[in-house]
Amino acid sequence: MGQPRPDRIKQMLHYLWQHRHLTSQQAIELFGYAEATVRRDFHYIANRYPGMVRGHGRIDFDDSADNKEYVFDVKKTLQGAAKREIAAFARTLINDGDCFFLDSGSTCLELAKNLTDARVKVICNDIKIANELGSFPYVESYIIGGLIRPGYFSVGESLALEMINAFSVACAFISCDALSLETGVTNATMFEVGVKKRLIQRSQKVILMADHTKFDTVKPHAVTTLSCIHTIISDGALPAAVRLRYQQAGCNLIIV
Numbered sequence: 667m668g669q670p671r672p673d674r675i676k677q678m679l680h681y682l683w684q685h686r687h688l689t690s691q692q693a694i695e696l697f698g699y700a701e702a703t704v705r706r707d708f709h710y711i712a713n714r715y716p717g718m719v720r721g722h723g724r725i726d727f728d729d730s731a732d733n734k735e736y737v738f739d740v741k742k743t744l745q746g747a748a749k750r751e752i753a754a755f756a757r758t759l760i761n762d763g764d765c766f767f768l769d770s771g772s773t774c775l776e777l778a779k780n781l782t783d784a785r786v787k788v789i790c791n792d793i794k795i796a797n798e799l800g801s802f803p804y805v806e807s808y809i810i811g812g813l814i815r816p817g818y819f820s821v822g823e824s825l826a827l828e829m830i831n832a833f834s835v836a837c838a839f840i841s842c843d844a845l846s847l848e849t850g851v852t853n854a855t856m857f858e859v860g861v862k863k864r865l866i867q868r869s870q871k872v873i874l875m876a877d878h879t880k881f882d883t884v885k886p887h888a889v890t891t892l893s894c895i896h897t898i899i900s901d902g903a904l905p906a907a908v909r910l911r912y913q914q915a916g917c918n919l920i921i922v
Contacts, residue, residue, distance in 0.1 A: 674699065674707055676746075680879070682711075682718070682727045689724040746772075748877040748901035753777040755899055755922040756839060756875055760786060764836065767865045768795060770858060771841035773875045781805055789833050791826055791861050808833075810861070830864045838869035842876055844883040845898075847915050850891040852884055862889045873897045878904035881912075892917055 669677075677697055681688050693704045712720035719728045753776035760766070762785040768774050770792035778798045781788070784805060790796050791810040799807035810826045840862055843854045851874065853859050866872050866889075874895045881904060892898075898912070898919045912919045 669699075671707065671710070674703070675711060678707060678711065678725075679715075682725065686727040687724060691723070748903060749773040749776050749875075751901050751922050752875045752877060752899050753780055755920070756873065757781070757784075759837075759873065760784060762786065765789075765833075766835050767830075767833070767838035767840075767869055768792075769838065769840040769862065769865060770795065773841050773877070774839060777839060777875070789830075789835065791830075791865075826861050827864050830861065830868055834868050836869070837871045837873060838865045839873050839875060840865060842874060842880060842889065844880055844885040845874070845876055845892065846882050846884055847892065847912065849884050849888065850893075851889040851895065853887045853889055854885045856887050859887050859889055866890055866894055871896045873899065875899050877901050878908075881908055 674697070678688060678693060681692075681696070690701065690704045690708065693699050693707075694701060699707070708720055708725050711718050711725060717728050719726045749772055752773055756777050757780040760781070765787040766789070768778060768788050768790040770790075774790075774792065775795050775798065778788075778790070778795045781799065782802055784802070786804075787806040787808075788799055789808045789810065790799065793809070796807060796809040799805050810829045842851045842862075844852045846852075851862075853862065872895050874897070876898060878901055881900070892915075896918060898917055900919065900921055902921055904921060909919060909921060
């Protein structure tokens with residue numbers, strides 16, 4: 667029995683996210699898909715995700731498009747089940763009366779969705795997360811002001827850093843683009859780095875939510891060493907050997 671379409675789409679979107687283009691020949695060779703299946707899936711992706719441009723025998727991630735909401739949609743699609751599991755466990759670490767920072771990104775958005783009945787105070791730097799929290803009757807939410815990153819809906823730059831300084835909290839839930847034992851937590855762009863650093867500085871405890879695809883990878887911009895992270899939450903697809911290495915290195919790694 668062939669791989670279900672949702673799984674194929676996620677696999678191809680992940681490759682497109684990393685490499686920005688995918689040819690039909692690559693999809694056939696890398697993933698073992700039939701040529702006719704690839705054609706149909708390329709058509710589906712091009713129609714479902716406006717930022718994907720279909721060409722002759724290929725599909726490309728269009729970074730020049732004016733409407734950037736598709737960027738968030740693609741990122742949210744990747745490892746969706748794992749992110750929901752991680753967020754559900756992170757919710758168990760939150761008690762009524764808590765005040766905490768909530769970083770930007772799709773995993774943090776999943777955690778926000780779990781705060782429906784929570785009586786907490788949340789400081790966030792993401793428009794979509796703020797919109798989610800604003801609908802919950804018992805959540806006192808603050809959004810950090812500053813420059814908005816198109817397509818990702820996160821807030822950054824100097825205005826955001828100044829506002830974060832007005833808070834000092836017990837805990838921060840953060841996300842990342844990559845992490846490794848050697849380089850720590852790293853980010854694909856500089857935009858969120860300053861905010862992430864400041865969230866870490868203003869928190870007594872930092873909890874990193876990272877699905878298994880983030881491990882042993884490195885992005886260009888350094889955020890922090892793993893010594894500043896108190897707990898890492900990841901999903902069950904993280905290989906046992908990788909899990910053991912991080913635990914032996916002293917990381918408090920929780921697998922859900």
